Amino acid sequence: MTDLSLPPDLDIENSPHYLRALVGMADQRTVVADAAIYNDNGIKLVEKGTRIDSRLYDRLVQHKLREPIDRHLSIENPVDVPALLAACQALIEEETLPHMLAEALGASARLLAPLRSLPLPASMACKLTVMRDQRPELFQHSLQMMTVAIFLGIKSGLAERECSTLAAAALLHDLGVLHMDPAWSDPDHKVVGAQRKHLVAHPISAMLMIRDTQAYPRAAEVAVLEHHERMDGSGYPRALAGADITPMGRILLLAEVVAAFYEKYDDMPAQRLSLVLRLNHRKFPAALVAFILPLLQEEVARESALMPLGNDAPRQIELLAEAFACWDQLKAGLPADTAARAGAGSAFGFADSRLGALQKALIEAGSHPRHLGELMAQLQGDAIGLAEVALVGREALWQLQSILNACHRRWPQLSDRATPADAAVADWCDWALRKL
Structure with a gap:
């Protein structure tokens, strides 16, 4: 896919998968319609002040809504900036990778500072709250990737305002996954051939949702679109290469890989990641990889006492x-x-x-x-x-x-x-x- 079109059966404004997750969240915390919800023919489906829960799913999923539903909801205990700061601080204290990054910068405060000015309109806060409650592994991935991206941004010399834009792009990069069938996150579910079209489209979906808010710089939109590209042109959705990938896009594509290795592997993640970055030097931006590899060396030494992985x-x-x-x-x-x-x-x-x-x-x-x-x-x-x-x-x-x-x-x-x-x-x- 080289353009920015979505598969015809993927509707990000009326996704049954996202709607199912949203009403599932609403079963756990108070969610109220703070404005009436209409279908695209002007028929009122939900009155203002109605408590949202899974009983409304069948009524809502049968209609094309006039506007995305998450523009009109009031949510108890939503994801907001203080909640993000607390969650990232906990991540730094509990997880190896964010802790290593914070130590390398001298303090966790430097890693968290760009979050304080991060824009978070109501629709984005709603999507993140759905992600936190219904797809916690995806929420944790987004937080962890964000810490890697901020680290790379700081090491690259970006100003704090640019790092805030970068943090927003990293935090929101996988919003498109909320609109995919959750079965595709199952490692035993093998997606090949035409079935891969929704997976390949998820950076486009996320970019379009971010653009729709008009709350973020264009650099954030483009970086989200590029987070699965590769420097050698082997990525997606547009198979960009080298200089065609923006600086923030390069940071996101590397941060995605770094975070994924620490999430996927409990055994020897640093050695695995170090090897992949060295073996695939044409795929990843060398200047950014140079900030990561030295951090992995001490971890590799600690991992060396573990059981060997040579049997297979x-x-x-x-x-x-x-x-x-x-x-x-x-x-x-x-x-x-x-x-x-x-x-x-x-x-x-x-x-x-x-x-x-x-x-x-x-x-x-x-x-x-x-x-x-x-x-x-x-x-x-x-x-x-x-x-x-x-x-x-x-x-x-x-x-x-x-x-x-x-x-x-x-x-x-x-x-x-x-x-x-x-x-x-x-x-x-x-x-x-x-x-x-």
């Missing part, structure tokens, strides 16, 4: 070798001028360049499958070395999955196998879908 390395090496061999075999069966005829913007050009880049990165890291067998023999008894080999394997397999997902997303017609080049990519994707 042999199978990972085998899968990587099979993936690259499968692609080489499929390419060998094509005419010699296939790459030139297909073009860099084709599915074939994309798959070939991404698999080639992955192999190059593994070679640079001394971790290509053809090197790892010998390396594994040399590392027997070296727990840290075995752990890193396993982490390299896991990251490389994750990148293979990303290539598969991107092929399905960008070229849904691949299964038609209209050309020999398309057939080769489709065959590789079929292999990867079975194996990964």
